[in-house]
Amino acid sequence: MNVRDEQRQRVIAALAEHLLATGLSQASLRQLAAAAGVSDRMLLYYFVDKTEVLALAMQSLAGGMAARLEIALPADQRLSQAALTARAARLVVDPAFRPFMRLWIEAIAAAAREEPPFADIARQIGEGFLAWIEARLDPALVPDPPGAAATILALLDGLALLEVCGGEDRVLRAVAALEAASLG
Amino acid sequence: MNVRDEQRQRVIAALAEHLLATGLSQASLRQLAAAAGVSDRMLLYYFVDKTEVLALAMQSLAGGMAARLEIALPADQRLSQAALTARAARLVVDPAFRPFMRLWIEAIAAAAREEPPFADIARQIGEGFLAWIEARLDPALVPDPPGAAATILALLDGLALLEVCGGEDRVLRAVAALEAASLG
């Protein structure tokens, strides 16, 4: 295989990890290059743009996230809105998922600012989340699956925001309240 | 009064409007100065820092937002969780509030990145929101007011995220679903 293509794979994998660990604030070309163990010059040899680098790294992360979500909550089990909300909330505040959720917030904020490539990326990942949620709602129990899915996604994303502006204890209290509501 | 203090007030008011209109992406010192109709040199004469400028402008916005929220949904009326959720959601997606919610997202993302002054600002405004919500929950109907308030805040913030990554129609569908649930 081309050296170039090998490097592209390697670099994107490294950058996905780096973004997860440090967020979008440490994402200048030089910082990304250092994190990937290459020179900034070579980063722009492997990829056309900084936006291509970020787009590929984010897509890689989204793919990994989606795979882990599929495993964590298989689609063969259809739930009520309250039950799925509680299950998914517990999942999303798990330490294994939190770095992604934090990055996810930053990506949406960048999208709100219309920074390429985040406008496209955010829409794309958002669609994926919505599909994941809707595929786990029991149509017999949920009168309006698209509306319910949108509500659930808003709540899950909101939990990530809440962690930043309210602290972890508030998030855990919210999740506990959701679980209590889903039992009652 | 001091010319300086007059200018401080005037400039902060202008910058609050500017931030609402353009978000944090157009918030370099020179851009802020231009929006306020002063030179960047004078901006740093009136205020010590860029962070002070942003902190004051954000606090001004938060104050205005709080006042409008107080009027829009008076605290003398205590509601169930579902009812308050639906009412507040309808409020928050109103065009009059949306610019603030969008800016609010950017502020939280900046806080996640630990950019001063947003770490403090976001916590402070978040506390205000939580207090506003809890003051409108009927303790007789809500078993766990702090948990419920945290849940509601997460959902409201999440609606703003959803608008960015899923479009306005999804947000409206979510709000409609919340209203339907609050009636049923």
Place this chain on the structure above:
DNA sequence: AACCTCATGTAGCGATTGCTACATATTTAG
């Protein structure tokens, strides 16, 4: 008139940004 504080403009510094021009090394092909 002399002075002194407040207010404002001009100019620029050092750092960082994304990106590129140019030269050189290394590999591959004819």
Place this chain on the structure above:
DNA sequence: CTAAATATGTAGCAATCGCTACATGAGGTT
């Protein structure tokens, strides 16, 4: 073996960033 293609390093450009040094004007005090 030579020549072309691929790969990599060095250096730097133009723009923007937050911020500051310096000079100058304006207005009040003594």
